[in-house]
Amino acid sequence: DAGVIQSPRHEVTEMGQEVTLRCKPISGHDYLFWYRQTMMRGLELLIYFNNNVPIDDSGMPEDRFSAKMPNASFSTLKIQPSEPRDSAVYFCASSYGQGYGYTFGSGTRLTVV
Amino acid sequence: DAKTTQPNSMESNEEEPVHLPCNHSTISGTDYIHWYRQLPSQGPEYVIHGLTSNVNNRMASLAIAEDRKSSTLILHRATLRDAAVYYCIPSGYALNFGKGTSLLVTP
Numbered sequence: 001d002a003g004v005i006q007s008p009r010h011e012v013t014e015m016g017q018e019v020t021l022r023c024k025p026i027s028g029h030d031y032l033f034w035y036r037q038t039m040m041r042g043l044e045l046l047i048y049f050n051n052n053v054p055i056d057d058s059g060m061p062e063d064r065f066s067a068k069m070p071n072a073s074f075s076t077l078k079i080q081p082s083e084p085r086d087s088a089v090y091f092c093a094s095s096y097g098q099g100y101g102y103t104f105g106s107g108t109r110l111t112v113v
Numbered sequence: 114d115a116k117t118t119q120p121n122s123m124e125s126n127e128e129e130p131v132h133l134p135c136n137h138s139t140i141s142g143t144d145y146i147h148w149y150r151q152l153p154s155q156g157p158e159y160v161i162h163g164l165t166s167n168v169n170n171r172m173a174s175l176a177i178a179e180d181r182k183s184s185t186l187i188l189h190r191a192t193l194r195d196a197a198v199y200y201c202i203p204s205g206y207a208l209n210f211g212k213g214t215s216l217l218v219t220p
Contacts, residue, residue, distance in 0.1 A: 033207060043157070043200075043210035056207065091156050098206050099145055099164070104156035 004105035006092050012111045018080040021108045024073055025094030033102070034067055034077050035091040043091075049075065050097070082112045115140040115203035122215040125191045133186040133214055135201030140181055147204050148175065148186045150197040157200070157210070160186065191218045 005024040013019050025032045033048040047057040052069045060067070064083070069075040079086055089109050095102040118136040125131040137146065147162040161168055161175045163184075168175040174187040188195055200213040 031206065035210075042212060045207055045209055048207050050206075093157075093208075098143075098204075099162075101147070101159035101162060102149075102157075102208060103159065107156050 004092055004094050004103050006090075006105035006108050008108060009106065010109045010111075012113065013082055015083055015112055016081045017112075018078065019082045019086075019110060019112075021077040021090050021092075021110070023075045023077070023092030023105060025075070025092070026103055027073065029094035029096055029103075031095045031097050031102075032069060032075050033093040033095075034075070035093065035104075036088045037091065037107075038088045046077070079110075082110075084112045086110060087112050115144060117201050117203065117211050119199075119201055119211065119214045121212065122217065124217045124219065125188075127193060127218055127220050128190050131188040131191045131195070131216065131218075133188075133199050133201075133216065134183065135185070136183045137201065137203045138182040140203040141205070144203040144205055146175065146177060146181075146184050147200075147202040147208060148173070148184075149200045149202065149208070149210075150195075151200070151213075152194075152197045158197075160199070191216075193218050193220065 007022045034046040037043045046059045047067045049069045067077045089107045091107045093102045093104040115137045148160040149157045151157045163175045176185045196218045198213040198215050202208045
């Protein structure tokens with residue numbers, strides 16, 4: 001099993017540009033989570049899906065952020081337009097659900113200049 | 114979400130046991146107690162989780178108080194590779210990370 005796969009590993013973009021982060025969860029996992037980590041705010045849950053359906057998006061900071069899960073093997077987190085304060089490491093994780101461990105990807109380091 | 118209290122930092126000597134405490138007095142009856150760690154420049158890594166009974170795996174042991182208001186992660190023999198931030202997370206479906214305990218392991 002290759003684990004949770006995120007791409008790209010690093011992204012540098014200019015303010016105002018659209019950014020798309022990608023995640024492939026572990027096959028068979030029903031839950032997918034997006035997190036953001038900064039020094040100031042630590043690890044924040046942005047949104048999570050169950051069986052491809054968004055369950056809780058209360059952590060999404062504002063309308064510039066959107067996430068989709070078109071099928072069980074793929075999810076995207078999009079920021080449009082990006083701002084310097086969006087610079088962070090974004091992690092994706094997947095799980096079988098409550099009572100099971102979560103597996104995190106290696107993260108995408110986003111820098112908005 | 115249950116509020117957790119962990120020491121900001123702890124220090125251990127290599128090859129000695131480490132007991133990392135966590136208080137979660139407002140935990141709900143259905144929340145599992147998860148422990149994750151994050152090594153420098155890496156994503157969080159699952160360590161162990163449990164509901165009511167103590168749990169053991171190859172990485173660590175988890176001791177859960179009878180009233181479930183606290184738990185202790187036990188690393189039986191700390192190594193330099195165990196230096197990380199350890200997070201205790203009472204959780205239903207989604208993990209909400211706090212500040213965790215930064216563990217320093219010295220040779």
